[in-house]
Amino acid sequence: MAQLLPARPYVGTRDFYPEDMRLRNWYFNKIRKFAASFCYEEVQGPLLESFDLFAAKSGEELVKEQVYHFYDKGNRHLAIRPEMTPTVARMVAGRLNDLRVPIRWFSIANFMRYERPQKGRLREFYQLNVDILGVEGTRADIEVIDFIISLLNDFGADSSMFRVKISNRRLFNDVINDILKVDTDAMIISKAIDKKAKISPEKYTAWLKESGLSDERIGELDEIMSMGFKELKKILPADSRGAEELSQLFDDAEKLGLSQYLEFDLAVVRGLEYYTGTVFEVYDLSPENKRALFGGGRYDNLIGLFKKEAMTGIGFGMGDVIFQDFLQTHGLIPEGVGAEEKLLVAVFPEVPYAEYLKLSKEWRAVGLRCAVYAGASSRIKKQIQFAEKENYRYLIIMGGDEFANGTVTVKDLQNSEQWLWERKTAVQNLIKK
């Protein structure tokens, strides 16, 4: 006999057994309903995209490290999607003439990234993506911030549990080019800042030096990084578009009663190169788990990969692994989520099996969940055991006598009650209970 194959899934991927799936369906369906309340429409793209689509945007090397890619038989270089935004941009570009702005889209899809599996990070993950496209200025920015806070509120999370840290790429550029007067590409410096929390102070300083900052400039940058937004604004040029956008955003947030959720943080830069304006990260505030949950920002040029036209957009992606951790950490998952009441029809050899199938149809006809035991054992004890372990609430018993008399016994396994009813009226009797 051939060697047995391992029963575990590929490293960094998950099998979703019924209880896992109930949980995932519960929160994704809640999210779907929430997104619909904001009039976002669900979309979906292909699992595979041209490798160039991702390489064009994030740099080929970075992409090659994280992306599962290969050539098909037609020698097309393909990638399993590692993120959604490029696909959204492609889809918008594909129907540029038919779509009306603002475009409000969301999607929930599976993605692959070659990662070392760790807490909150796997190779296969599901992600909610939310984008609003075609809106200049900050109207879309405040909408997305409001969307995120309201969504987390909808799950019962309050301002003691999370914070939205906000910055702006244009503002960051102004800091580098106009305050520090360094002519290095701000993107290079931002990458060091993005990694600051993960590397040693020495490494951070060395990185900045390599990026062309003198010791003096590094000291100034440190000082600026610790400033509040109002303080920083005073030393920015009066025409700083980034500062203006952030001001507007904070003003609107205050009017909407969202200020307690927001925090200015110049260190929020986001790793992806395509962000151009507002950038934000949602932070878990629980002491044992302090970290960025997810983030997003404004991108102005993505459509430009496909069309000569430009269309601005802002959006975010939220992964299932980290979101589920967040809900669990803060006790936001209700007991017995997604489980509905089920009925099991017990089976006895003295009644033709098809009669049990007929019986189960009677209960399903009114919208109840009902299965026939179907297992080999006709021992009632075994069948009750199965029903209890598989969370069936009721057992429907129709032995030989009951079948002959046109009756059924309905047993409530939760409350240890049972009733002998006419088969004809049993369904209605139970519904009335």
Next chain:
Amino acid sequence: MAQLLPARPYVGTRDFYPEDMRLRNWYFNKIRKFAASFCYEEVQGPLLESFDLFAAKSGEELVKEQVYHFYDKGNRHLAIRPEMTPTVARMVAGRLNDLRVPIRWFSIANFMRYERPQKGRLREFYQLNVDILGVEGTRADIEVIDFIISLLNDFGADSSMFRVKISNRRLFNDVINDILKVDTDAMIISKAIDKKAKISPEKYTAWLKESGLSDERIGELDEIMSMGFKELKKILPADSRGAEELSQLFDDAEKLGLSQYLEFDLAVVRGLEYYTGTVFEVYDLSPENKRALFGGGRYDNLIGLFKKEAMTGIGFGMGDVIFQDFLQTHGLIPEGVGAEEKLLVAVFPEVPYAEYLKLSKEWRAVGLRCAVYAGASSRIKKQIQFAEKENYRYLIIMGGDEFANGTVTVKDLQNSEQWLWERKTAVQNLIKK
């Protein structure tokens, strides 16, 4: 500037724009609800599996033709799942000691196969998979047949639209080995029969001859293929397990009133090698579209790839592309499916933008779908046009005067009516309409 990338998706894959997604969500959610009514639990497996998992079962060569496969950095040979059953078997094997039979599982997932894209067949497709495991005999078989017919009934399909063609692998073996007395592996002959409709009669005959059948035997086989089940049963050995299983299945189906949907057809063999007993195919009866929609069968040995134990199962997979075609062909998709009433808040420059966001929250708070226009134009005509084209039912107008007076105008875009209401009571007024 770099060359523009194509905006179309990878060949054989699809972009799901909002209207496509509404349709898919409608029927998959309906299916989810239906499966729950039969007490099937939703599960999900990983996108990537070990290549061996598929090669072990269907033969490496066949798999290499159809499966997207590659090596990861750890030199693991991986495949993008082309089907679900091996994953289900792996998941069952992984928790063999904790799972209680009968196991009733379903899943809806995306798959990839390297196909020449054609009507009803694409490279990326979604598939419903339904399996019941751990039930010997025919109880699970009749349940799955009932499940399929009831599911199609639930979508409004009746016996004029589809037929379930049934056979049995064991019965087929008995035909080959006991009636024709040919000692060729019945699987080899079944492959010719599986392809009969797609190849010329000459090619078919030549294939059978290569498989070891004489002209005489081929003539006998033709005769047997045209027999009804009762006629065939008479010439089968009395202890034919396949004949017994089929008899039981047809008897149960008759008691359940399903006979008009069923048809015995010895030509139903299914391509996959792992089937061992009952096999079936669902046929579209529309004259312009006569073909197999989907199928399935019983497999007894799949768990054996991973564990020494065996567990029997029966199931089917139904692809979205072909199912959607079926619904469309028979006019079973309701008008405006999945679209819900939406409200759009119009925007005017004389009122602070945040006030419109606040207003939209008031409407969402009662469960309505509401968005703020957010576009650049403040012309009411433009905003009405956007609302109409994007299927918003109501426009909420709060200009400078209304804002000052605490009122809003609600415009019903479908019936060209409008009302001026106190802002405080507007939500309740509309709900009462």
